[in-house]
Amino acid sequence: MLMGLDCAPPAIIFDRMKGDLPNLEAMMGTGLYGPLRSTIPPITIPAWLVMMSGRSPGRLGLYGFRHRTKFSYDDMWIANSTRMHAPTVWDLLGDEGMRSVIIGVPPSYPPKEMNGVSVGCFITPTTEGEYTYPPEAKAEVERVSGGYITDIEFRTDDRDKLLRELYKMTDRRAKVVRHYAEKGDWDFMMFVEIGLDRINHAFWKFYDTQHHLYEPGNRYEDAIPDYYRHLDGIVGELLEILDDDTLLLATSDHGAKGMRGALCINQWLEEEGLLKFKSKPEGISKFEQCEVDWENTTAWGWGGYYARIFLNVEGREPKGIVPQSDYERVRDDLIARIEAIPDMDGRPLDNFVLKPEQVYKVTNGDYPDLMVFLDDLYWRAAGTVGHPDKYLRENDTGPDDAVHDWNGIIIYKDPKRPAGRPLTGAKLIDIAPTILKLMGASVPPDLDGSPIQPIIDLSNEVSE
Amino acid sequence: MENLVTLMGDEKKFTSVSIPVPLFKKVEERIRGTGFTSVSSYVTYVLREIIAEEEKQEDDDQQPFSKEDEERVKDRLRALGYID
DSSP states (O other): OEEEETTOOHIIIIIITTTSOHHHHHHHHTSEEEEEEOOSSOSHHHHHHHHHHOOOHHHHTOOSSEEESTTOSSOEEEOOGGGOOSOOHHHHHHHTTOOEEEESOSSOOSOOOOSEEEEOOTTOSOTTSOOEESTTHHHHHHHHHTSOOSOOOOOOSOHHHHHHHHHHHHHHHHHHHHHHHHHOOOSEEEEEETHHHHHHHHHHHHHOTTSTTOOTTOTTTTHHHHHHHHHHHHHHHHHHHSOTTOOEEEEOSOEEEEOOEEEEHHHHHHHTTSOOEEEOOSSSBOGGGSEEOGGGOOEEEEOBSSEEEEEOBTTTSTTOOBOGGGHHHHHHHHHHHHHTOBOTTSOBOOOEEEOHHHHOSOOOSSOOSEEEEBGGGTEEEEOOBOOSSSEESSOSSSOOOEEEESEEEEEEEOTTSOOOEEOOSEEGGGHHHHHHHHTTOOOOTTOSSOOOHHHHHHHTSOOO | OOEEEEOSSTTOEEEEOOOOHHHHHHHHHHTTTSSOOOHHHHHHHHHHHHHHHHHHHHHHTOOOSOHHHHHHHHHHHHHTTSOO
């Protein structure tokens, strides 16, 4: 049983809420636990799929939620299950006759055939359509949950409403998880609770005393810890259902930390003379609403928790101007310039820029020319233009007080082999081969991850 | 000659295919010490890979979202800070 706690950071689970999460702590106290190194980039998509396939984002050809279609300027595709060609843990277990139940593991829309049951993730456009495999499972999920919710509507300043919706979503998913756990007709089961990610992003500034917008004694100060406690209760109820033969894993796809600011990456590129517009709408606008002067543009970018930079390359982009022979020089020059960008007060930021081919052995699909991490992820990037200043104190697209962090969590427990010690050096990409190995299935040797040795060693100990 | 074998209920179906014994032995030799636990699982994995490669283009041309759905998903991702 893998319990996916999207965005759960080690600092909260292992330290700040110590003594407050009895069920997770019971797992830690008799299991192995520690930080889980996320992927590059540390983002929900591709992170869960990397975790469940053991393949790097480069191998998967998945670098975030959206991708350019080939080298087009404006065509893009949204990550979805039809683009996922690599076999996952449940595919490989299915090949060996084992049955899985997976609930809310991104990207699981549209529902794909598998040996078992799949319930769609938050990429599902609406639960009015089909979102389960097999399709008949939908009626069961709807009945058990009382109306399944894949995600909450985030664009709101009404935080009371947000909290109500969040609890409703989580509780309904928990009913479905318990239902399938009780049915017991599975060899592998997994769910991802996205609510943690949502509460971290929406309520971080009310909780993190180090956040620049934190106000002591604010009315939402306990929103995050209350929700974590609630979720821990759900974990407890689930553990009561499971027998002693069920191995338990709790993992997160990345961590979280307070956002310090955002940089409008396209405004910066414009200031540097690398991006030119023919016309822009008045005020703040999306990049795609602007008319770009492609004949005079060297580079443009996409924002998010990391920024992707694209070069306008001759013979590759429709109106490319960077000669192929100049490609590396232009990239290196951009890297140097971006790494030197300071904050709004002129203080240095811990920026770093990576070339995809340096990060991954293989770069499939529609990869960016550069991957930009601002201030070691404390800063995010905004792709929008027309802001009075290229520096933003807050996100440009809605309430978002937290950014992602490189480490998520892992807790492993084998009820028959008590341990109770920290685990170091675990990587998210190692989870799939670890599960396959624990379940006695083949572990394909061409995976980018490998089984986590302390977990395998523990599983080889004589059981109680 | 294919032979359908059903194990443990309807959902765990296996079929056997025939491969020459020397090839079987070669595979058996090859997977020794790797993570593959059987010739069958190796063959399944390799075939899966080949089929996935062939189906890739077809899959990538699919449009799983209607225009309306795509806008809905994009709006949500924007509000969540994943895209801008």
